[in-house]
Amino acid sequence: xxxxxAHLHPVIVHLPIGILLFGAILLAYQHFSSTDLNAAISMSxxxxxxxxxxxxxxxxxxxxxxxxxxxxxLKHQWTGIATAILGCLVYILKQYRKLLIILLxxxxxxxxxxxxxxxxxxxxxxNTSKKTSLNKQDTIKNQPKEITSIVSNGKDSFKIxxxxxxxxxxxxxxxxxxxxxxxxEKQKNLLRLDTEAFIKKGGKSGLILLAGSILKSPLYxxxxxxxxxxxxxxxKGKHQLSNNEINTIQQWILLGASFKDQIDTISxxxxxxxxxxxSVLNKKETVISNTTVNNKVSVEVITTNFPPVISSSIIESYxxxxxxxxxxxxxxxxxxxxxxxxIPFENSSLLDLQKIEKQLVVLKLSNLPIKDADIKIxxxxxxIKRLNLENTAITNDCxxxxxxxxxxxxxxxxxTDITDEGLKQLASFKNLSVIYLWKTKVTANGIEQFKxxxxxxxxxxxxxxxxKK
Amino acid sequence: MQALLxxxxxxxxxxxxxxxxxxxxxxxKIERRKFLKSTAGGLxxxxxxxxxxxxxxxxxxxxxxxxxxxxxAPKAKRVVYLFMSGGPSQFETFDYKPxxxxxxxxxxxxxxxxxxxxxxxxxxxxxxxxxxxxxxxxQYGKSNTWVSDLLPYTAQVVDELCIIKSMFTEQINHDxxxxxxxxxHQLPGRPSIGSWLSYGLGSENKNLPAFIVLVSKNAARDQPxxxxxxxxxxxxxxHQGVQFRSGNxxxxxxxNPEGYDGKDRKEMLDYLSQLNNLQNDVWGDPEVNARMxxxxxxxxxxxxxxxxxxxxxxSDEVFELYGPDSREKGTFAANCILARKLLEKDVRFxxxxxxxxxxxxxxxxxxxxxxxxxxxxSAALIMDHARRHIGNMGWRIWTNCLFAx
Numbered sequence: 001x002x003x004x005x006a007h008l009h010p011v012i013v014h015l016p017i018g019i020l021l022f023g024a025i026l027l028a029y030q031h032f033s034s035t036d037l038n039a040a041i042s043m044s045x046x047x048x049x050x051x052x053x054x055x056x057x058x059x060x061x062x063x064x065x066x067x068x069x070x071x072x073x074l075k076h077q078w079t080g081i082a083t084a085i086l087g088c089l090v091y092i093l094k095q096y097r098k099l100l101i102i103l104l105x106x107x108x109x110x111x112x113x114x115x116x117x118x119x120x121x122x123x124x125x126x127n128t129s130k131k132t133s134l135n136k137q138d139t140i141k142n143q144p145k146e147i148t149s150i151v152s153n154g155k156d157s158f159k160i161x162x163x164x165x166x167x168x169x170x171x172x173x174x175x176x177x178x179x180x181x182x183x184x185e186k187q188k189n190l191l192r193l194d195t196e197a198f199i200k201k202g203g204k205s206g207l208i209l210l211a212g213s214i215l216k217s218p219l220y221x222x223x224x225x226x227x228x229x230x231x232x233x234x235x236k237g238k239h240q241l242s243n244n245e246i247n248t249i250q251q252w253i254l255l256g257a258s259f260k261d262q263i264d265t266i267s268x269x270x271x272x273x274x275x276x277x278x279s280v281l282n283k284k285e286t287v288i289s290n291t292t293v294n295n296k297v298s299v300e301v302i303t304t305n306f307p308p309v310i311s312s313s314i315i316e317s318y319x320x321x322x323x324x325x326x327x328x329x330x331x332x333x334x335x336x337x338x339x340x341x342x343i344p345f346e347n348s349s350l351l352d353l354q355k356i357e358k359q360l361v362v363l364k365l366s367n368l369p370i371k372d373a374d375i376k377i378x379x380x381x382x383x384i385k386r387l388n389l390e391n392t393a394i395t396n397d398c399x400x401x402x403x404x405x406x407x408x409x410x411x412x413x414x415x416t417d418i419t420d421e422g423l424k425q426l427a428s429f430k431n432l433s434v435i436y437l438w439k440t441k442v443t444a445n446g447i448e449q450f451k452x453x454x455x456x457x458x459x460x461x462x463x464x465x466x467x468k469k
Numbered sequence: 470m471q472a473l474l475x476x477x478x479x480x481x482x483x484x485x486x487x488x489x490x491x492x493x494x495x496x497x498k499i500e501r502r503k504f505l506k507s508t509a510g511g512l513x514x515x516x517x518x519x520x521x522x523x524x525x526x527x528x529x530x531x532x533x534x535x536x537x538x539x540x541x542a543p544k545a546k547r548v549v550y551l552f553m554s555g556g557p558s559q560f561e562t563f564d565y566k567p568x569x570x571x572x573x574x575x576x577x578x579x580x581x582x583x584x585x586x587x588x589x590x591x592x593x594x595x596x597x598x599x600x601x602x603x604x605x606x607x608q609y610g611k612s613n614t615w616v617s618d619l620l621p622y623t624a625q626v627v628d629e630l631c632i633i634k635s636m637f638t639e640q641i642n643h644d645x646x647x648x649x650x651x652x653x654h655q656l657p658g659r660p661s662i663g664s665w666l667s668y669g670l671g672s673e674n675k676n677l678p679a680f681i682v683l684v685s686k687n688a689a690r691d692q693p694x695x696x697x698x699x700x701x702x703x704x705x706x707x708h709q710g711v712q713f714r715s716g717n718x719x720x721x722x723x724x725n726p727e728g729y730d731g732k733d734r735k736e737m738l739d740y741l742s743q744l745n746n747l748q749n750d751v752w753g754d755p756e757v758n759a760r761m762x763x764x765x766x767x768x769x770x771x772x773x774x775x776x777x778x779x780x781x782x783x784s785d786e787v788f789e790l791y792g793p794d795s796r797e798k799g800t801f802a803a804n805c806i807l808a809r810k811l812l813e814k815d816v817r818f819x820x821x822x823x824x825x826x827x828x829x830x831x832x833x834x835x836x837x838x839x840x841x842x843x844x845x846x847s848a849a850l851i852m853d854h855a856r857r858h859i860g861n862m863g864w865r866i867w868t869n870c871l872f873a874x
Contacts, residue, residue: 326670336546338673338815340674340814340815341673341675341676366813390857390858410858412858414856414857436856436857460856461856464856465790466845466849
């Protein structure tokens with residue numbers, strides 16, 4: 001509804017312009033012909049002022065969308081408000097009408113000019129050059145998107161691919177997401193993205209594309225900046241690129257950001273470590289090895305592959321089942337689950353966790369009557385990094401299931417019946433860094449054996465004692 | 470009872486909604502007001518307000534700095550806050566100043582006090598002499614941190630601590646400084662830090678309050694403590710700190726009255742919340758909601774509190790760790806064990822107060838006594854948390870109260 005009113009602004013603004021100016025014309029006519037038109041004049045100033053206020057409100061709502069140049073908006077906004085106020089004054093202060101109306105006409109003109117600048121761009125008044133046709137892109141005949149032939153040398157088979165990534169993949173993304181502000185229509189930050197030459201030229205802040213380096217290509221980095229960042233593109237409030245689209249741009253830059261057809265061979269048998277056209281074609285989330293790109297890049301690659309943030313309504317639905325989910329940090333997709341309120345404990349509530357398997361990284365099942373059989377259920381929650389099973393009824397027998405939690409880093413088993421035998425099994429857990437074993441049946445001897453195999457894992461035995469003073 | 474109410478207030482059976490002539494009139498008024506508010510006036514005022522605030526306000530320097538900092542993922546989910554009320558002397562705890570020994574008895578140079586106000590206690594003194602520490606310091610841990618001889622147990626866990634020596638308050642009297650510490654302002658009336666946490670992060674364990682306060686019984690009562698130090702200020706009242714006392718009645722008025730077996734308590738509370746809902750529909754006062762949630766929590770606490778306050782199942786080893794005091798209910802050491810139990814139960818914010826640190830004339834004996842009461846248990850709390858794996862999710866704050874001496 002609000003959006004609808006906002007979009008009416010361009011329509012409503014013409015009412016005060018027309019009505020107030022018409023009032024001015026009547027006033028002038030009355031001045032020269034001495035006909036009594038006061039009733040009509042008052043009426044037009046009243047209606048003109050009301051419509052001016054309505055235009056202000058609608059305009060303000062429209063400005064909230066953030067789609068326009070803020071500095072220009074500020075000028076247009078305050079001249080607009082001044083116009084509305086002056087309109088009211090013209091209506092109320094009858095004796096000064098003739099003086100005020102001149103001011104009003106000047107204000108309407110200035111406001112209108114600012115408004116038009118916002119919609120049509122600067123220099124619209126004197127710019128006679130024809131608009132470069134956007135439609136050029138559309139008229140390019142749809143080339144065959146992909147030419148593929150399979151070649152085999154007996155051992156391996158190769159796929160040869162010829163493809164114009166820019167034309168088929170990148171340009172359509174830019175067109176839907178960026179052209180609104182960066183093309184012939186508007187050139188925010190003096191940047192255009194509608195042709196190869198313009199993209200290579202960059203904008204006011206410099207070059208935006210360096211083939212092969214996503215870190216030095218603001219065309220990519222600005223997409224993955226936090227949305228609150230001033231440099232984030234598209235700006236907050238605009239339609240954002242999907243993860244797939246961001247991935248596509250990233251892959252294109254890594255592949256050399258070519259604007260021409262590219263030919264590449266892809267082995268069908270071997271895993272690709274370097275980025276490939278194939279990954280663009282299949283829209284796969286390519287894992288880029290650290291040898292081709294430095295660490296920082298791979299971190300950015302991962303950020304685009306975060307699982308979705310769990311909505312608050314889902315968190316609420318878990319809360320109704322007494323499972324407390326809390327985000328690791330504000331805005332983070334990852335959550336911790338706490339079962340402190342699940343009394344009496346039923347293992348069916350563990351099944352609910354499978355729906356949030358991707359986001360769940362911390363699971364607290366402390367002090368509950370958890371049995372070995374229950375552990376089977378959580379073995380599929382593959383992203384768990386910290387697991388609290390202290391003071392539960394588990395034994396060594398559950399450890400083979402736990403081993404499937406390949407991301408597991410911290411494991412709390414204090415107050416359980418784990419023995420040296422169990423500790424031995426923990427030695428094969430890959431990512432484990434801390435184990436809590438206070439009040440278990442593990443012996444000093446068992447720990448010594450374990451330390452030989454995994455010297456880097458910290459074992460907390462809880463045997464701290466103060467030196468007596 | 471329902472029938473009685475029905476006669477009196479013309480209650481409708483179905484949704485228990487009250488119809489009184491005056492109330493209906495009030496409802497109509499409210500609706501008309503609402504309509505006016507939400508149309509012309511509201512929209513215009515909203516628009517202008519937003520415009521003015523956006524064009525007038527500029528970000529303060531602090532805000533700009535905060536914006537520039539990278540976002541830090543907060544790790545701590547629980548806090549235990551050990552508040553040493555009265556102001557432990559820094560020269561007998563963590564702030565080693567050997568240079569003062571040579572200046573013993575000399576007047577405090579003006580460059581130190583810098584014109585700071587004097588309190589009523591010291592304003593009439595003819596001079597302000599320097600007093601060096603009466604105790605020795607040694608370096609401990611891998612961090613080689615200087616710790617006074619009065620804190621032998623804390624010295625053994627010093628590597629687990631982060632000691633900040635630069636904090637001060639501008640208030641020169643205890644109560645405003647204390648209020649500032651807990652609420653961020655020297656005047657009473659704002660929410661305390663625990664209330665903010667409860668409000669912002671919510672409670673994990675639905676059977677216990679998110680913010681619990683324990684006050685030591687074995688401390689000298691020098692500077693008074695007021696319940697507003699753990700008050701909710703302008704936040705809904707379910708976020709205020711709940712004080713747990715030692716003794717038979719840990720939470721006042723929680724137990725059923727004498728002579729009442731409590732079997733139909735749940736039923737009674739359900740009817741009460743129906744009545745409260747009714748009141749809420751009529752007045753829309755958020756405090757009604759707060760009261761309802763408190764009744765529900767109190768009911769659940771009738772079973773959860775006796776359980777959590779019972780330390781009889783703790784092993785001898787635990788009491789040994791926290792020191793001999795810990796067997797006696799209400800001492801600082803016993804409260805430290807309780808704090809650990811509460812945190813284990815996922816209580817968000819546990820705050821311990823220990824009074825008796827306001828030393829003027831009797832500092833040497835007073836400091837010895839106070840440190841003895843708190844040193845071992847504070848250190849034990851840290852180690853007990855570490856082995857139970859509560860540690861890396863919590864902060865511990867051992868704060869000093871006041872200005873320089």
